[in-house]
Amino acid sequence: MLSLSAACVSSQSLAAGDQVVLQTPNQIVAAAPASDWVRIAPDDLLVMDLAPGANGKPRRVVIQLISEPFSQGWTGNIRKLAAARWYDGISVVRVQDNYVVQWGDPDGEVPGKAKPLPDGLQSMTEAEYEADASIANDPALKQKIKALEDLAAVMSQVSDMTPAEVLHGRDPYALVTGFEAGLPVASDGARIWPTHCYGSVGVGRNISPDTGTGAELYAVIGHAPRQLDRNIAVVGRVIAGIEHLSSLPRGTGELGFYETPAERTAILAVRMGKDVSDLPAYEYLSTASQSFAVYMDKRANRKDDFYIQPADGVDICNVPVPIRVAKRVGT
Amino acid sequence: MLSLSAACVSSQSLAAGDQVVLQTPNQIVAAAPASDWVRIAPDDLLVMDLAPGANGKPRRVVIQLISEPFSQGWTGNIRKLAAARWYDGISVVRVQDNYVVQWGDPDGEVPGKAKPLPDGLQSMTEAEYEADASIANDPALKQKIKALEDLAAVMSQVSDMTPAEVLHGRDPYALVTGFEAGLPVASDGARIWPTHCYGSVGVGRNISPDTGTGAELYAVIGHAPRQLDRNIAVVGRVIAGIEHLSSLPRGTGELGFYETPAERTAILAVRMGKDVSDLPAYEYLSTASQSFAVYMDKRANRKDDFYIQPADGVDICNVPVPIRVAKRVGT
Numbered sequence: 001m002l003s004l005s006a007a008c009v010s011s012q013s014l015a016a017g018d019q020v021v022l023q024t025p026n027q028i029v030a031a032a033p034a035s036d037w038v039r040i041a042p043d044d045l046l047v048m049d050l051a052p053g054a055n056g057k058p059r060r061v062v063i064q065l066i067s068e069p070f071s072q073g074w075t076g077n078i079r080k081l082a083a084a085r086w087y088d089g090i091s092v093v094r095v096q097d098n099y100v101v102q103w104g105d106p107d108g109e110v111p112g113k114a115k116p117l118p119d120g121l122q123s124m125t126e127a128e129y130e131a132d133a134s135i136a137n138d139p140a141l142k143q144k145i146k147a148l149e150d151l152a153a154v155m156s157q158v159s160d161m162t163p164a165e166v167l168h169g170r171d172p173y174a175l176v177t178g179f180e181a182g183l184p185v186a187s188d189g190a191r192i193w194p195t196h197c198y199g200s201v202g203v204g205r206n207i208s209p210d211t212g213t214g215a216e217l218y219a220v221i222g223h224a225p226r227q228l229d230r231n232i233a234v235v236g237r238v239i240a241g242i243e244h245l246s247s248l249p250r251g252t253g254e255l256g257f258y259e260t261p262a263e264r265t266a267i268l269a270v271r272m273g274k275d276v277s278d279l280p281a282y283e284y285l286s287t288a289s290q291s292f293a294v295y296m297d298k299r300a301n302r303k304d305d306f307y308i309q310p311a312d313g314v315d316i317c318n319v320p321v322p323i324r325v326a327k328r329v330g331t
Numbered sequence: 332m333l334s335l336s337a338a339c340v341s342s343q344s345l346a347a348g349d350q351v352v353l354q355t356p357n358q359i360v361a362a363a364p365a366s367d368w369v370r371i372a373p374d375d376l377l378v379m380d381l382a383p384g385a386n387g388k389p390r391r392v393v394i395q396l397i398s399e400p401f402s403q404g405w406t407g408n409i410r411k412l413a414a415a416r417w418y419d420g421i422s423v424v425r426v427q428d429n430y431v432v433q434w435g436d437p438d439g440e441v442p443g444k445a446k447p448l449p450d451g452l453q454s455m456t457e458a459e460y461e462a463d464a465s466i467a468n469d470p471a472l473k474q475k476i477k478a479l480e481d482l483a484a485v486m487s488q489v490s491d492m493t494p495a496e497v498l499h500g501r502d503p504y505a506l507v508t509g510f511e512a513g514l515p516v517a518s519d520g521a522r523i524w525p526t527h528c529y530g531s532v533g534v535g536r537n538i539s540p541d542t543g544t545g546a547e548l549y550a551v552i553g554h555a556p557r558q559l560d561r562n563i564a565v566v567g568r569v570i571a572g573i574e575h576l577s578s579l580p581r582g583t584g585e586l587g588f589y590e591t592p593a594e595r596t597a598i599l600a601v602r603m604g605k606d607v608s609d610l611p612a613y614e615y616l617s618t619a620s621q622s623f624a625v626y627m628d629k630r631a632n633r634k635d636d637f638y639i640q641p642a643d644g645v646d647i648c649n650v651p652v653p654i655r656v657a658k659r660v661g662t
């Protein structure tokens with residue numbers, strides 16, 4: 001279910017009658033009822049095992065693939081690549097500080113040496129970086145957009161701000177932002193697209209009109225590079241093990257590429273979650289739940305003991321969707 | 332000189348007559364004339380040498396301390412602590428993914444074991460997290476704020492948005508944002524404060540009304556935690572060597588604290604730049620320069636070959652102020 005909304009909610013609508021005062025975002029998450037948690041299907045999880053680090057410990061990264069209507073051509077390719085075990089043996093080739101960790105075939109651009117891709121991969125167009133906004137049917141959002149458009153019309157008569165400056169509202173990059181099935185998205189009211197936040201996973205590509213296959217992927221390890229939105233396919237989000245990527249040594253070549261093969265981190269295996277026997281069940285806090293609305297409000301208005309000045313605002317990438325390992329039932 | 336401005340500038344005002352088309356932010360920076368670069372006084376640099384990593388190579392972190400009117404009580408303390416060599420021998424005690432790296436005395440909270448602080452440190456009040464906004468004298472900003480206030484008044488008659496929703500403009504956390512002497516700041520028109528962006532350095536503290544001394548510091552290594560603005564003293568920004576902090580192993584204890592002493596990274600020495608003989612001269616691109624205005628526009632509107640959809644917007648923390656090592660004169 002679509003739950004696109006402004007990233008800042010009014011605290012007036014929130015559980016005023018609660019007996020227990022839950023002050024921090026973490027307390028809200030801990031108190032969320034079981035019904036507010038959504039199990040992520042193992043078939044929507046991509047499990048990447050890096051070669052162990054210097055301490056010999058395993059390094060597993062778990063990625064939640066984005067669901068319809070977003071990037072389905074690319075996630076389809078990723079499923080095929082994983083099924084073909086194509087990713088096994090490739091490497092982390094690039095770590096650029098405050099930007100991305102990227103993995104792929106180190107010889108992918110070398111004629112005659114590139115690892116052949118499996119048959120049946122799709123080619124996507126740039127139009128597929130966005131989806132049709134079914135939000136056009138969401139009454140609350142329609143009302144918000146109508147109010148913004150009315151406002152922009154009036155504004156142009158009383159100030160020298162451009163309509164775009166008003167219409168962007170509280171997000172510098174889009175008219176409205178929100179969450180769809182546990183992942184951050186943005187919209188202009190007609191189209192909707194996934195946003196690049198910390199932990200987002202996208203598809204490496206060459207110069208336009210190339211859109212990439214999914215054989216080369218990256219994860220964001222810095223401040224949200226929202227300029228990439230609608231310019232690259234977002235295919236999911238790291239939900240566990242991001243620290244195994246974000247703490248890798250930075251590459252010293254251009255754009256953070258490693259300069260020698262020895263610097264790369266080998267990828268032992270990439271499997272779909274359904275094919276990994278020891279994978280726990282993961283859940284995200286439903287972004288359509290009341291618990292999430294309160295959590296978002298607490299992120300925007302920190303009033304616990306440590307804070308003296310609530311911000312009264314928060315950006316979409318500063319509201320990470322909570323993830324937990326599901327409690328085992330009956331044990 | 333103060334140069335607070337909206338984070339998004341109009342491209343109409345930019346160098347339209349240029350013969351050479353400079354498309355990327357990096358090209359703009361590379362083409363900036365020498366007069367647009369500002370030398371950072373060595374006395375405003377804090378140089379922190381970590382113990383070498385596993386590869387035996389030195390790990391130096393260079394921090395530009397913030398200048399007046401911000402956080403001068405804390406930066407004064409930091410200068411005293413460095414002069415007393417108090418920081419030498421302390422450790423990185425906390426690395427929380429997508430948040431902060433923190434360093435200080437590991438025994439700072441242990442009665443009888445805490446390293447004694449030097450005499451003469453100041454205590455600051457919470458009011459000092461902000462400064463008076465001398466921007467009240469900046470005509471361009473006054474005009475912008477007036478336009479926003481007019482807009483908010485009209486808006487409340489034609490929509491159900493609150494004045495605050497409009498007044499925040501394109502930043503979710505503040506009325507206006509901009510740069511002051513090379514560092515990002517935000518303002519409500521009356522007060523002005525430094526913002527928490529990737530690389531920002533702040534002062535660890537206990538629960539309010541404690542404001543910290545500067546003996547415990549942290550650097551941001553994730554998405555901008557703007558909720559900390561006006562809640563903690565920002566004292567500067569890492570301008571070199573951030574990768575030595577951001578790539579450290581994450582702590583597995585609560586809040587990312589290391590659970591065993593062996594996990595900590597030792598800090599060998601912290602000195603003011605004027606006391607480090609082999610330190611190069613650093614410069615930042617003047618945030619009041621035309622080059623910076625064009626650079627910011629290019630960050631907001633990527634139109635180089637890789638991009639197909641310019642964002643037409645950018646947030647203050649997605650415009651890192653360019654830093655370079657100054658060219659040697661006469662050699």
